[in-house]
Amino acid sequence: MQMTRTAAALAALALTMAGAAQASAQALQAAAALQGTAIDLSGTWANRLHEDWIERAPGPHIGDYTGLPINDEARAVADAYQVSMQNMPERQCILYTTQYIVMGPQNLRIQQELDPISGAVVAFHMSGTVDRATHDVWMDGRPHPSPNAPHTAGGFSTGKWEGRMLTVTTTHLKSGLVWRNGVPHSDQATMAEHYARHENMLTVTMILTDPVYWEEPFIRSATFEIDANTRVLPEPCEPQVEIPRTPGEVPHYLPGANPYLAEFPKMFNLPAEAARGGAKTTYPEYGKALRSTYKAPDKCTVYCCGGTTLTVMNNNQGACRTDDPPPAAPTPGAATPPPAAPPARRE
Amino acid sequence: MQTLGWILRAGAVLGIAALTFANVGAQGRGAAPQTPAAPAPPPTGKAGAPVDLTGTWVSVITEDWRWRMVTPPKGDYASLPITMEAKKAADAWDPAKDEAAGEACKGYGAPGLMRQPTRLRITWQDDTTMKVEADAGTQTRLLHFGDWKAPGGAATLQGDTTASWETGARGRGGNTPPPTPMFGNLKTVTKNLRPGYLRKNGVPYSDKATLTEYWDLLRQPDGEQWIVITTVVEDSIYLARTWITSLNFKKESNGAKWDPSPCSAR
Numbered sequence: 001m002q003m004t005r006t007a008a009a010l011a012a013l014a015l016t017m018a019g020a021a022q023a024s025a026q027a028l029q030a031a032a033a034l035q036g037t038a039i040d041l042s043g044t045w046a047n048r049l050h051e052d053w054i055e056r057a058p059g060p061h062i063g064d065y066t067g068l069p070i071n072d073e074a075r076a077v078a079d080a081y082q083v084s085m086q087n088m089p090e091r092q093c094i095l096y097t098t099q100y101i102v103m104g105p106q107n108l109r110i111q112q113e114l115d116p117i118s119g120a121v122v123a124f125h126m127s128g129t130v131d132r133a134t135h136d137v138w139m140d141g142r143p144h145p146s147p148n149a150p151h152t153a154g155g156f157s158t159g160k161w162e163g164r165m166l167t168v169t170t171t172h173l174k175s176g177l178v179w180r181n182g183v184p185h186s187d188q189a190t191m192a193e194h195y196a197r198h199e200n201m202l203t204v205t206m207i208l209t210d211p212v213y214w215e216e217p218f219i220r221s222a223t224f225e226i227d228a229n230t231r232v233l234p235e236p237c238e239p240q241v242e243i244p245r246t247p248g249e250v251p252h253y254l255p256g257a258n259p260y261l262a263e264f265p266k267m268f269n270l271p272a273e274a275a276r277g278g279a280k281t282t283y284p285e286y287g288k289a290l291r292s293t294y295k296a297p298d299k300c301t302v303y304c305c306g307g308t309t310l311t312v313m314n315n316n317q318g319a320c321r322t323d324d325p326p327p328a329a330p331t332p333g334a335a336t337p338p339p340a341a342p343p344a345r346r347e
Numbered sequence: 348m349q350t351l352g353w354i355l356r357a358g359a360v361l362g363i364a365a366l367t368f369a370n371v372g373a374q375g376r377g378a379a380p381q382t383p384a385a386p387a388p389p390p391t392g393k394a395g396a397p398v399d400l401t402g403t404w405v406s407v408i409t410e411d412w413r414w415r416m417v418t419p420p421k422g423d424y425a426s427l428p429i430t431m432e433a434k435k436a437a438d439a440w441d442p443a444k445d446e447a448a449g450e451a452c453k454g455y456g457a458p459g460l461m462r463q464p465t466r467l468r469i470t471w472q473d474d475t476t477m478k479v480e481a482d483a484g485t486q487t488r489l490l491h492f493g494d495w496k497a498p499g500g501a502a503t504l505q506g507d508t509t510a511s512w513e514t515g516a517r518g519r520g521g522n523t524p525p526p527t528p529m530f531g532n533l534k535t536v537t538k539n540l541r542p543g544y545l546r547k548n549g550v551p552y553s554d555k556a557t558l559t560e561y562w563d564l565l566r567q568p569d570g571e572q573w574i575v576i577t578t579v580v581e582d583s584i585y586l587a588r589t590w591i592t593s594l595n596f597k598k599e600s601n602g603a604k605w606d607p608s609p610c611s612a613r
Contacts, residue, residue: 052410067408067410163514198534203561203563203593220595221595268413281412296417296419297420299421304424304425
């Protein structure tokens, strides 16, 4: 009988210890999950705009589709686009889609949402402005919704760690603008994103795949620097009538009627075909053929110092004007020439 | 009695198992290690590669197309954080002069080369040297792993490059080196560069320039692979701050489109 009690006690002890071990295993699992977040992405990241400055900051030229692997459908949509469409009261507060949060001109704020018990990261919330929709990346293993679920500007994003890199998959996007000159993506577009932190830099690579408007996946990468002095600004939106219009009027150009498409290739001596984009124009062999006949304009005339830290920032229209030699003292009696007008910009 | 024996045996087995689990758990919680030993150094070079960067890669010019696919006009410095010294130098750019001086390759030094429309052929020259060839300008960069020391001497177009893998993996102690991780990136630092151009329209970098690159491999679900290189150029003479860009190269299945061409100053 004594032996039976001992055996029972041993078994109970074993079960208790096994339970403790199980709890310990769970703790280890949670620790392992947290280990993946050792690359802390949270913080405010400054957008340095050392590349793609024109596309991301002032906005691309009308008819500039260079480097974009788009198809004829996308060209037709972009050619018809008139940016004043965006000041219609019903369109003023339409959100850019998630891809623009990262690849737009703004800085980037990333916040972690933690599970209060395990401390594991449930989600990352990313935003380029303080009052607009965030790019929510779910890290808790939840599945993407049904293909029939609503599509939104933010889409639905899940993430996973690949070593020290966060890889994100986004589906359920609404259609939106990729470039602010009308180049679109459709609601069938999906995105793969990769967030790689190197010291105080965060390189975000975005690969957009869209069977409707893009011939090939469109890859872009941008690098941010963590910067406590950087702000993420509000972008309040209150619709109001900016330009009185006839009800139902939507600014646009009919096919073949956009008068500004030829300006961009002419400005840079590019063949019209190059400005129209397409997958083949993004590969070295296209450049090699192009350079055999290409002659650059004699000098830069637009955005020449844009985005730089030169002390002589430009007026966003012309060359580095204030660095030009000071004007000669006017000759007595001579008429003062009027200042050169910057080239007109139409959007 | 048979039942009692079974209970005893089961209890003992469970007890041992529980103690084993508990021990593992305790170690996981940071219990004092038995005998601390210096961690073995992680393998480097080819043996330590967490990812395979070898193969033929093509630059896909979807960004800054107008500045990379063709040579932009003189005076176009958009996006470059240059100093006034750099602007003065670039304003004096004359490709004919470069050609006459045998300096047509000034746009093909390491900081400018990687922004060219080009294919890269990446191979292991030996266990500690990775070779990166570019068909644009027919250039070769050598990335040296381990305790390689630059030989010194005159600066060169491609400079001296040291390389290391960044995996985040830590040694566990003992004499066994940690297993080669499955993830990580390559970091390279290039110095001793001969002056050249960041942009082919004469925007300069000086012999004080340092090029730091982080090479990340991205694997897509459809099997496509990309290398994204985060590129940092520092130059106390011609840059007002670090110039940070990122470059995208797609893996090709073979080298059929490899097409070496000479440097061009224009």
